[in-house]
Amino acid sequence: MDPQIANALEHDRVIDITTKGRKSGQPRKIEIWFHNVDGQIYITGTPGTRDWYANMVENNAITFHLKQSAQVDIPATVEPITEPEARWPILKQITSRVGHADDIDRWMTDSPLVRVHLKLD
Numbered sequence: 001m002d003p004q005i006a007n008a009l010e011h012d013r014v015i016d017i018t019t020k021g022r023k024s025g026q027p028r029k030i031e032i033w034f035h036n037v038d039g040q041i042y043i044t045g046t047p048g049t050r051d052w053y054a055n056m057v058e059n060n061a062i063t064f065h066l067k068q069s070a071q072v073d074i075p076a077t078v079e080p081i082t083e084p085e086a087r088w089p090i091l092k093q094i095t096s097r098v099g100h101a102d103d104i105d106r107w108m109t110d111s112p113l114v115r116v117h118l119k120l121d
Contacts, residue, residue, distance in 0.1 A: 001120055008070040009036055009118075016065035017043065022058035034064075035094045040115055043078070044094055047103075047110030056080070056114055064118060078114040087113055 018029045030052055035042045041064075045053070056062060056078045064074045081087050087108055095101050 002072075004070040005066065005072055005074075005120065008066045008068060008072075009041060012066065012068040012070075014068055016067060017052065018063040018065065019052055019055035020059045020061065022055050028052070028055060029065075033098075034116065035097070037090050037093050041118065042081075042090060042094065042113060042115055044091065044107075044111050044113045046100070047106045050112050053080075053112035053114070062116075064116060075119045077117045077119070079117065081113040081115055084108060 013033050013035075014031060015034050016029055016031050018027050020026070021028050028051070032043060032045070032052070035044065057080060060077045060079070062076050062078055064076045066072045066074065081090065091107050091111065091113065092101075092104060095104050095107050100107065
């Protein structure tokens with residue numbers, strides 16, 4: 001892996017993602033945080049319904065746009081993480097990092113969570 005990309009995936013947090021609109025079929029680009037948990041890349045959000053998540057469930061292909069320490073557009077697919085036993089260890093680390101550890105139960109039931117599979121090469 002390119003060292004700049006590896007560094008960005010380890011240390012950056014803010015990215016853009018482009019999804020395909022589930023109704024319109026048009027590209028939808030938003031700014032969002034990503035999380036590197038034990039070498040795996042995840043995207044989540046505070047509890048609530050998210051259009052970006054619904055778009056990903058409909059079409060799991062996205063573009064992962066690094067934009068902080070490296071500027072690279074990376075094709076990717078996402079995998080929704082829905083099983084509680086799989087969600088718990090991931091969300092426990094993420095909520096601790098972002099200052100929401102006391103709200104882990106709500107994140108478990110109401111927050112979207114996807115694992116990102118980057119297509120690097």
